[in-house]
Structures are given as structure tokens and as C-alpha cells.
Amino acid sequence: MRPDQPTQTQATQSFYLRIVARLERHATRLVETGEMAVIDDRNVRIAIAYRDLEPTITAASARLYRAAVRHAITHEPGIRDWDAEALIDPEPCAAESARLDELAQQRKVNLVTLRGAQQKAKWLPMAEWARLTAALEASHNPWARAAQQWIVATLIAGLRPCEWRRAKVVGTSLVVVNAKATNGRSHSETRTIGLARCVKEDRALVASFAAWVSQLDDQGYKAAYDGVRDLIRLTARTTFPGRDRHPSLYTARHSFAARAKATHSREGVAALMGHASTLTAGRNYAHSRHARGGRPLDAEPSPADIAAVLRARDANRLLPGLKDAP
Known part of the structure; x- marks a missing residue:
């Protein structure tokens, strides 16, 4: 059976x-x-x-x-x-x-030839993110502002695209409903990303973007996501011609992960990313070497989320045949 x-x-x-x-x-x-x-x-x-x-x-x-x-x-x-x-x-x-x-x-x-997800870059330096957001602004596309804010907010807080729909700022923290909690791949149902060390403008942008996404209904969110995704894809190809891999919304999460790995412990990274396993970020996301020498990540994991990651790790150790999920 x-x-x-x-x-x-x-x-x-x-x-x-x-x-x-x-x-x-x-x-x-x-x-x-x-x-x-x-x-x-x-x-x-x-x-x-x-x-x-x-x-x-x-x-x-x-x-x-x-x-x-x-x-x-x-x-x-x-x-x-x-x-x-x-x-x-x-x-x-x-x-x-x-x-x-x-x-x-x-x-x-x-x-x-590279296909599908293989065409998406896993890392983009901050200077190139600035080039891309400037090109988005110059496009005058109806989705340009949303695309800029979505990228920058993700570089600050590291959310999966779908997680912005139920994220909200509480004080100087961003509370996120973890997307993978339903199948055991997250440390808990929610995670709390500390933004106290972020500059005031970054906190304001995250709060504004989270509020905008949260008010969209299903149809509105799909239209926004499709419009932003397509605009980023087209703009990236004209901004960085000749490349095999181009940035996407998820590349911003990869960039966040690289900076997180260069700043925090493995348990802290898993807490920030919403992972149950401390191995997932190292195995599936951009390497910390990309972020070394740059500015440390301002976002901070909550002690409660780190404790949840440790509990999940200890539970896995009690099951020798259990593999860490991506």
C-alpha cells in the first residue's frame, strides 16, 4: 500500500x-x-x-x-x-x-540549450539590479512601478512571489505565511522577518508593497504577477543582451539567500527563507560567495523561527531514512 x-x-x-x-x-x-x-x-x-x-x-x-x-x-x-x-x-x-x-x-x-527555469539567473549583483530597475522605469509600462517595487521588496525581505499576498508589516517586522507549510517543507506556518535594521525607506517600501498586493483579489493578483513577470523577462533581455540566463522575480529571492548565507547562521537562513531544513538554501539557492565583500543583509530572523528550525532538524535526525525536501 x-x-x-x-x-x-x-x-x-x-x-x-x-x-x-x-x-x-x-x-x-x-x-x-x-x-x-x-x-x-x-x-x-x-x-x-x-x-x-x-x-x-x-x-x-x-x-x-x-x-x-x-x-x-x-x-x-x-x-x-x-x-x-x-x-x-x-x-x-x-x-x-x-x-x-x-x-x-x-x-x-x-x-x-537552456530551457524553462534553466534560463533564470540565480544571482545578480546589486549594481545590475539597479540597472534593471532603471530600465523598467524607462519602459513606461503600466506594470513598471509594480515590477520595481516587487524586485526591491524581495531583495529586502526574500519572499517567494506568492507569499506577498498574505504578508503584513507589524511594527518593524514582516509576518509571512509560509508557502510550503502545508506539506512539511517549512519550519512553521508563519515566519517573522525583522526589519528594524533596515533603513526607514526600505521598511516603508516593504509595507507599501505588501499592502498593495494584499488588496488584490485572485484575478487581480494573477494579472499583476503575469504583467510583472513578462515585463521583467523582456526588459532583462534588452538590458543584458547575449546572456544565457536572465533575472526574474525569483532571482531576487536567490540574491537575498546569498546575502543571508553570508550574514547569518544556517539555522538563521532557514528561518528567514521559510525552510524546515538547514540544507535547502545551501543546496538549491545562490552561493554565499556571490555576496561576500558586499553589504551584510539587514533582515534578521526571529528567535522563535530559529527554534522551530532546530526542532525540525532534530526531528529529522530521529528518522534516519528521511531526506530533506527542497
């Missing part, structure tokens, strides 16, 4: 449904070209489609695709689910080891 699945947000479930829809379209193409026989069982069909696409997607994307197929199996089980699971998660053996070696070689050949 499969273990209970971790709680997933509605956004995660929607994301999985989009992946499954892509796999179903790919399965249809395989049938139309004669590369796959007609298969009535939906879960086996999408699992075969995944295996066909596997050499053309990165290892990180493949993990998401497998999670989407597992989600489909859990929520719409079929009579051949053992076959589907065997396709996406084969038992370790010599043949599977050889297949994985061949898969790695195929990816080297197929993934010769």
Missing part, C-alpha cells in the same frame, strides 16, 4: 493536472504516429508518455512529472496502476542502472 501523500496546495494540484494534460497530449501523438498502441488505461498511457519524454527533460523536471503521475494514480486509480508505477519508478537492478546511464547520455545530447 502506498504511504499517505503529503498535503498539497491547490496550486500544486493544478500544476500536476497541467503536466498530466501534457502527457495525455503526448500519448495521443504517439498513437497517431504509430509509436504506441491504443491503451485504454489512462494511468499506463501517461506513464508510457512520460518514459518517452524522459530523455528530453531535465532530471528536476522528471521528478515533477513523476510526482504528477503519482498524483493522477492516487486521485483516479485504474486497474493497471502497478504497471504505471513500475514504469515511473522501476525497481533497482542492473538493467535499470544501465537504462539510467543511457538516459544521462541522451540528456547530454538533447538538452544542449
